[in-house]
Amino acid sequence: MAKNSILPIRPAVADDAAGIQAIMAYYILETNCNWRYKVMDQNETRQWLAQHMVRDVHKVWVATDQEKIVAYGCLSDFRAPEAYQVCAEDSVYVLPDYKGLGIGNRLLEQLIKQAAEHGLKTLVAAINADNTSSVRFHERHGFVKSGLLRRVGFKYGQCLDLLLMTLDLQNSQPQAERDDA
Ligand SMILES: CC(C)(COP(=O)(O)OP(=O)(O)OC[C@H]1O[C@@H](n2cnc3c(N)ncnc32)[C@H](O)[C@@H]1OP(=O)(O)O)[C@@H](O)C(=O)NCCC(=O)NCCS
Structure with missing residues (x-):
């Protein structure tokens, strides 16, 4: 895939569940980016997608190459109690061959x-602290480091630290725009 190719992104539909599941499976089984141990089966992924489609703010987006789903991104509840409804957690996963495009x-x-349009105040990224490309990626979009929870995860024989990053949706400016100023 050429560096300058622009692949389309669009809202996910129910039939995208298998493609999304394949991306989730890769990141769950092969990496510590995703802290799940077990891959959701297709039925569970369909339910996951259907639940996201219930609330417009949680709409899932996919990037496609021809018909193939090569990346997805979505917002989810950060935590369940109602007071957290002013924020959401982002997830973005790109298949390895399509990174850097x-x-x-x-x-x-x-x-x-989407978050701003729905009046959210803050976005949260909860990142494996070792995942420097994701940290850089979020910084580029204006997220700042907001807290480090040490040794709260364990996967593949290794303790994991969780870095929380936040984006203030009312008062921040993406780094790319600051760089251009
Ligand atoms: C992090 C991730 C989503 C970035 O997506 P991508 O399509 O590869 O990134 P892009 O090509 O749009 O680049 C975005 C920015 O991310 C940063 N970035 C991406 N890959 C990077 C790397 N390997 N090292 C350092 N920074 C990197 C750069 O700052 C880049 O900014 P630029 O456009 O000014 O160069 C992708 O690499 C990925 O899926 N990683 C694994 C899963 C993951 O960690 N997801 C985040 C958890 S929510």
Whole structure:
């Protein structure tokens, strides 16, 4: 895939569940980016997608190459109690062969726009602290480091630290825009 190719992004539909599941499976089984141990089966992924489609603010977006789903991004509840409804947690996952093409940027921009349109105040990124590319990725979009929870995860024989990053949707400016100023 050429660096300057622009692949389309669009809202996910129910039939995208298998493609999304394949991306989730890769990141769950092969990496510590996603802290699940077990992959959701297709039925569970369909339910996950259907639940996201109930609330417009949680709409899932996918990037496609021809018909293939190569990335997805969405917002989810950060925590369940009602007071947290002014924030959401973002997830963006791009298949390895499609990294570095700007897909992640476009998905996250879309999620930030969606969050702002729904009146959210803050976005949260909960990141494996070792995942420097994700940290850099979020910084580029104006997220700042907001807290480090040490040794709260364990996967593949290793303790994991969780870095919380936040984006103030009312008062922040993406780093890319600051760089241009
Ligand atoms: C992080 C991720 C979503 C970025 O998506 P991407 O499509 O590869 O990224 P883009 O090409 O849009 O680049 C976006 C920015 O991310 C940063 N970035 C991406 N990959 C990077 C890397 N390997 N090292 C450092 N920074 C990196 C850069 O700052 C880049 O900014 P630029 O456009 O100014 O160069 C993608 O690499 C991924 O899926 N990673 C694994 C899963 C994950 O960690 N997801 C985040 C958890 S929510």
